[in-house]
Amino acid sequence: MTAVVPLCAVQFVDVLGTTLVIAALPTMLADLGAPASAATPVVTVYAVLFGALLVLAARLGDRFGHARVLSVGLAGFGAASLAAAVAPSVGVLVAARGALGAAAALSVPTALRLLTAATEEGPARRRALAAWSATGAAAGASGLVLGGVLTDLAGWRLLFWVNLPLAVLLAVAVRRTAPPTPRERGGPLDLAGAAVLVAAVAAVVGGASLLEDGAHRVAGAGLLLAGLAAATALPAVERRARDPLLPRAAVGHPGLRRGVLASAANTATTSSAVTVATLHLQGSEGLGATATGLALLPFSVCVVGGAALAARVMRSVSARATAAVGLAVIAAGTAALLGAGLGPWVVSAGVAVSGLGIGLSSVAATSLGTAVPSELQGTAAGVLNTAAQLGTALGVAVVLLVVRVSEGTALPLAGAGLGWLAAALLAALAAGLLLRRPARAAVGARSAG
Structure with missing residues (x-):
């Protein structure tokens, strides 16, 4: 169970990033001299890349080792946090937030896989999953509060500076406690399936975010339709793949x-x-x-x-x-x-x-x-x-x-x-x-x- 605490902490930090900047947006944009319209990409780029890359990241963990991919994700999270903390312009901040979302995508599914590997089926795993779910849900809900408090305390850049020691500590803890997991030996990665899935999820998440803004509602609807079209095409792409991104089983x-x-x-x-x-x-x-x-x-x-x-x-x-x-x-x-x-x-x-x-x-x-x-x-x-x-x-x-x-x-x-x-x-x-x-479900x- 020693691995459960750092793995749940990975979940907390990565999910927290989705909402942490919302309360700091007015201060952030004013400091960088950015227009109010820049708020949308600052917030949504993290969620878009986070959501779009999760399945691909999970399969990379299957192929190259979940602990290794998680370590790469934590290193990327620290590096992207540094870039965001010193960002001289809103463009650099948006790029850094996107990199943070991608790093979080590498970290979360691999951490969950390691958590199931670290616990046996039964009460121990149920307790671990309870801790995992609680930290994730609590992180999403508390981001608004923590973002406002930290910004009032020492400015919006502190939101990103605090990630640096956290990323280092979590990387060390994971390296010491993560259990080994079997690596998949298959054919080449299903790059076509990955491209279609990433495009579908990114379009849906990005389009949904734009729907909230009346000025961009038409563009949001267009992105949603494009995402749904890509999702519709995904099964056909996967059927042709030798080693599909989403295994049929x-x-x-x-x-x-x-x-x-x-x-x-x-x-x-x-x-x-x-x-x-x-x-x-x-x-x-x-x-x-x-x-x-x-x-x-x-x-x-x-x-x-x-x-x-x-x-x-x-x-x-x-x-x-x-x-x-x-x-x-x-x-x-x-x-x-x-x-x-x-x-x-x-x-x-x-x-x-x-x-x-x-x-x-x-x-x-x-x-x-x-x-x-x-x-x-x-x-x-x-x-x-x-x-x-x-x-x-x-x-x-x-x-x-x-x-x-x-x-x-x-x-x-x-x-x-x-x-x-x-x-x-x-x-x-x-x-x-x-x-x-x-009707066909097994009774037992x-x-x-």
Whole structure:
């Protein structure tokens, strides 16, 4: 279990990078003399490259060794952080943020594969997956708070300087504690499949981010369509590959499919609900960034509690049922926000319930998705993390679009209420889909879901 702590820390640092800069954007852009329009690439380039490269990074780990690829990712993360910390212009900052996203993509799926290799199937692995899920969800939620605090403390460049010692410490810890994993011996890498998958995910994540900006909504829709077209072409490309990027045994595995559904639904619903809550608290309630962060802090606390609870629940209940229950709790917490005139305490309580739900469901989703043969666990880790990134991008984009289009209309629950309703319905739908057992499913397939 000694490897679990540094591996979970890798997850925390890399996921934190997605949201850490948001609170610092005004200061950052003013210091670099950049226009407000530069905020979009500064934020989204990290998520685009992070999400797009996850599966390819996982397969590189299968081929060259997960500990080695993770070490390269941590070294790249440190180097890119240095470039961002001394960036003289917004162009250099955007490039450095892109490199940070690519380095994070190398690190996260390989760290997850090493975590499963470091623990035996059973209670030890459930506890490790609970810690992994809790750190990831807590990192995403706490980025706004930490970004604001560090920027107020010593300026926005501190956000990147702190990564340097962290990258070094984690690299040393991983080198000392990471277990060996078998290396895949196959044909040449499926470069065609990798190119199509990277293009598809990058276009979807980038397009979804642009949908949130009214001035670029048409371009965002075009990118989304291009990404969907590339995704549609991917199966044909993979069928022709000698050693496909996405092995057929992994794509067809029922546990991985359910894990992907739960992972995408978890992030799509909670990320969008918390984003709408942030806008509501700062807009309608007039809270500042720090007060908003404190109001949303119970979400992060409950994520950790839900993850710890999941490890116990799954001793007697299947991972699939646990994921469905978690999504139902997310739906309930989000639905509780639909009343009129919500004050900060009500919003805080509602997102806290949702945090408990994602804590439950994220552990179960990871358990479902990694319950594959050992030779497929690297791929599974990449696919699960890609699903989570796509869920965040699409969920936030669609729900914010619903909020902004409905504002000022006569629709019931217009604005934030309609956004929360959309997130709650999505969580409930995903829970129902998880509980739906295919007619051909084996009756005794409890361990797979």
